[in-house]
Amino acid sequence: DAKTTQPNSMESNEEEPVHLPCNHSTISGTDYIHWYRQLPSQGPEYVIHGLTSNVNNRMASLAIAEDRKSSTLILHRATLRDAAVYYCILSVSDSNYQLIWGAGTKLIIKP
Amino acid sequence: DAGITQSPRHKVTETGTPVTLRCHQTENHRYMYWYRQDPGHGLRLIHYSYGVKDTDKGEVSDGYSVSRSKTEDFLLTLESATSSQTSVYFCAISGGYSRGQETQYFGPGTRLLVL
Numbered sequence: 001d002a003k004t005t006q007p008n009s010m011e012s013n014e015e016e017p018v019h020l021p022c023n024h025s026t027i028s029g030t031d032y033i034h035w036y037r038q039l040p041s042q043g044p045e046y047v048i049h050g051l052t053s054n055v056n057n058r059m060a061s062l063a064i065a066e067d068r069k070s071s072t073l074i075l076h077r078a079t080l081r082d083a084a085v086y087y088c089i090l091s092v093s094d095s096n097y098q099l100i101w102g103a104g105t106k107l108i109i110k111p
Numbered sequence: 112d113a114g115i116t117q118s119p120r121h122k123v124t125e126t127g128t129p130v131t132l133r134c135h136q137t138e139n140h141r142y143m144y145w146y147r148q149d150p151g152h153g154l155r156l157i158h159y160s161y162g163v164k165d166t167d168k169g170e171v172s173d174g175y176s177v178s179r180s181k182t183e184d185f186l187l188t189l190e191s192a193t194s195s196q197t198s199v200y201f202c203a204i205s206g207g208y209s210r211g212q213e214t215q216y217f218g219p220g221t222r223l224l225v226l
Contacts, residue, residue, distance in 0.1 A: 031211075032212045036215075042219065042220075043201050043203075043218055044217050046216070049212055049214075051212070087153055091211045096167075097210045098156055098159075098169065099154075101153030101154045101155065102153050103151065
């Protein structure tokens with residue numbers, strides 16, 4: 001069973017910031033939080049990951065709640081090319097760090 | 112882009128026939144994975160390998176077998192294909208050096224239709 005909960009879909013306007021939420025209330029202290037995205041008809045691609053502290057890279061930012069039971073992926077300025085399904089995934093230490101995937105959030109970008 | 116190829120990219124087969132999918136990498140990564148993805152769902156792990164001839168089962172391994180005789184190749188075999196195995200199959204690789212926080216790189220996928 002997926003260990004994360006995400007909204008099925010979200011809409012955002014082009015060139016505006018997007019905040020994609022994820023709940024992971026059963027997370028343990030050694031589980032990493034990963035985000036991947038999947039563009040139509042392609043394999044998933046890595047976006048960002050973190051453990052406790054907020055993380056930034058060229059693609060996005062990851063904000064992790066202090067109790068680690070939720071996190072938010074932030075796209076600072078969405079473009080049409082960011083339209084994809086975004087997956088919030090836990091790397092679970094007691095399952096040999098397998099990635100446990102949920103159904104993801106379909107992000108729709110309106111021009 | 113990580114050097115991962117999958118073959119074939121598309122396959123149509125009949126129930127009861129054996130099918131083998133191939134994943135080939137040029138990155139010399141230790142870990143290789145096979146996932147399946149069904150409409151409206153995330154990925155589910157079938158099998159993975161942590162080295163040559165070292166493999167383990169994932170969440171949905173029934174009906175599938177794997178082999179890894181070389182670092183660069185990971186084969187997924189459906190011994191007797193069933194309609195429930197119609198899916199998109201993705202191969203992924205990772206270095207395996209930082210367990211828990213490493214990135215997985217995915218291939219383009221194989222669309223399998225079992226009639």
